[in-house]
Amino acid sequence: MASLDEHYDPTPGDDELEAHLQTRNMVVNLGPSHPATHGTVRLRIELDGETIVKMDPEIGFLHRGFQKSCENTTWTNVLPYTDRLDYVASLTNNFGYLTAVEALIGLEIPQRAKYIRVIGAELHRIASHLTTIGALGLELGGFSAFLYAIEARELITDRVAELTGARLTTSYGRIGGLNRDLPAGWDEKVLKSLIKIEELLDETDRLLTRNRIFTDRMRGTGVITTDDALDFGFTGPCLRANGVNYDVRKAKPYWAYDQLDFEVPLGHNGDNFDRYYLRVLEIHQSLKMIRQAFKQLPAGPVMIDDWRIALPPKEQVYSTIEGVIAHFKLVMEGVPVPPGEIYHATEAANGELGWYLRSDGSGRPYKCHVRAPGFQILSGLAKMCEGRMLADLIPTFDTINMIGGEVEQ
């Protein structure tokens, strides 16, 4: 048998010299505990150098069993669970849920309550957008912009705390209106805060938008085509950045939005910059809306006068038998929602917040499903990032503003 040595030729052949270096893609786990993945999500990323070849967002780290919890409690008691969906803008969830239940009952709430809901929801829309803008600045290395935005958000949080008694988990509003009216002098305080918020927003905006490094990193990154955005089910700022004029507040006005004069800002590139700047413009529109709402705010009750749905006043509970019975039935059995099903949507900060509710006539939801806007948008993240650089993932992940609470429920 001839040994291998006889055939061994130490000079390499041409094909060997031209052979490419064997490389393997590197798999990196971004998260669940990583500075950029706020909201505990794990991004499994396959990297070729700095380029993302394949990305797989993995959710479930914040799953709390939202739907099952809702089925086990009365319609009113679902409210605290909704706080924890989009915890940056809990009032929009509160009011969205309440409006859906009211639509299922076929209930018309007082005008004043409608305006206060607009004010609350728009305040929290501003808060959510400010958080997005600030976090975006933070993760691109501009810590100052983050603190300016958070200072403005802090003002909103203070006002919301005065209104609802809680900074984050508001649980404000009840089926049929609101559980309490505005505190005395609150409107002036809010209007004063709005001026300061506008100043801080302009400062943040100038610091970021007029910075060449920032705009270079935002323009043309994280692009998604309009068709893809529609296919994935994008809504809210992420869809409007593609120029699709869909805003539930305009398309199917609820509360007092048809009484207010506002515009829906649109982008047309569907990139990070449009998603970012759209939010800046939306804050300006929200500020305008709040000011209008305060001007138009009618006097009157904030809760309907129907003891099957609204709690009777305390003195009636203590002094009349009707009051005691109504109170007892409301607390023990819950609001009697007639059997039926409904899909009702409102515009939350990140897009269409839809509620599919089904009632079997008992005081508890038979089914309570949330169409959280972030879930569909997160599913499109891989499409936006694959083939792009790792560093582009960071602003993209920020501008889609994934909130763990609503995506994973």
Next chain:
Amino acid sequence: MRLGLVFTGVFLILGALFSVSALSYAGGAWLEGFMQAKLGVAGGGHIVQILVSMLVCVMVMATLLTLAERKWSAFMQDRTGPNRARLPIPGLKNSALAGLPHIATDVVKMLTKEAFRPATANRFLFNLAPMMAFAPAFALFAIVPTGPTLTIAISDYTSRIVMSPTNPDSGLLLMFAIASLAVYGTSIAGWSSNNKFALLGGVRASSQMVSYEVALGLSLVGMMAAFSTVRLAGDDGMAALQARYLWSFNAGGFDIGLPAWGVFLQPVGFILFFAAAFAETKRAPFDSPEGESEIVGYFIEYSGMQFGMFMISEFVEVVVLSGVLTAIFFGGWSLPFGNEWLSNLEIMRQYPILLGATFGMVFWVKVVLLCYLQLAIRWTFPRFRYDQIQTLGWKILLPLGLVNLFVSGALILWDPSLKALTIVGLLEILAVVGLTLTPPRQVRKAQEAASHGGHGGGHDDHGHAHDHAPAALSAGHGGH
């Protein structure tokens, strides 16, 4: 009360810098004379310089910068900054002492933390990397002059003192050589940690630092040509040559004029050097090797004092870069006016050590101001993307550096008195200021759109992603 406190602080700092400079002259003169008389070797002055300006000034300033960065950033961001650490001493325990105890707590924290090493990391290289990162940053200061060359008489000795830790003929070339060593520390740290994030950071750091060295060297060639020297210290060094006036007149014994500072001769060179050196220090906006929100950084696996070495080397780099910038572009130790008046004062002639200490103080004040500038930049700018850093280095800084070199070279040949170069330099400064003050295109468009009533304008459907402005985000009206 508060103003008084500020003035006290400023005088305290100036006094400290003055006395350190005086000490450095006195000690240098004595040791130089002593060593020459007793041992017959020169270089005693340099030894004192190594001790005083490198170990005392640079190290203390770098340590104080850890606090200053927090305080100054807090100042920029409407915060209070560090004020929690207190000294449990009666009378002081209710005072935050401007956050000074935080320096001590930082040191204690760093030293007492476990120095963790991953089991799969290369032990030798893992331990070597922090030292490799720290040493070059520190050694860079070796050629920077902190004061004029003076003849000082102290006790029995009279000696001529060159105020820099060393003064080799190679000068700036030595600086480039040492600066290019810094890349080893970071890339070894990234590689030896055996961590994917650290590896990414190390690779980013090495590519960034290697490519910016080209621009770094090129940006200084103009200055070398203008003064026909690569030395910084000494009578024929750049710092001393910058103390001359290009145009000057004498107002009653007090001289006023335009000094030959590098920033007037070579403003473009200054900007290029500053940008390239900033990229070398790996601080924001060039901190993509660290990129704490993406890859967490090349030092992700380091803890305790090993991490502290990386951190403090960054601050040392800030001080050293300020020192180098001062020496090359901001006239070193000289004042912008009144240099001759000051040196001709009776008391200064009698005691040259006072003159040296005053100029030394001026140098360190300039260094502190430049440190502040660097921190302000770090806290305002977002981070570049990795490929944008390369684009900036190769496609912008390098061609600009070449153009600057050719233009400067031609001007120096045409007018060796450097006056033509200065006039062009001043025009360049004007152009840069003008460019900075004109609002960017998108803002101009927004202003135009606003003056046209807000509608109609701003619909720009060019379709290319890079050409659209915020104002082009049009507003839709009404629902469908």
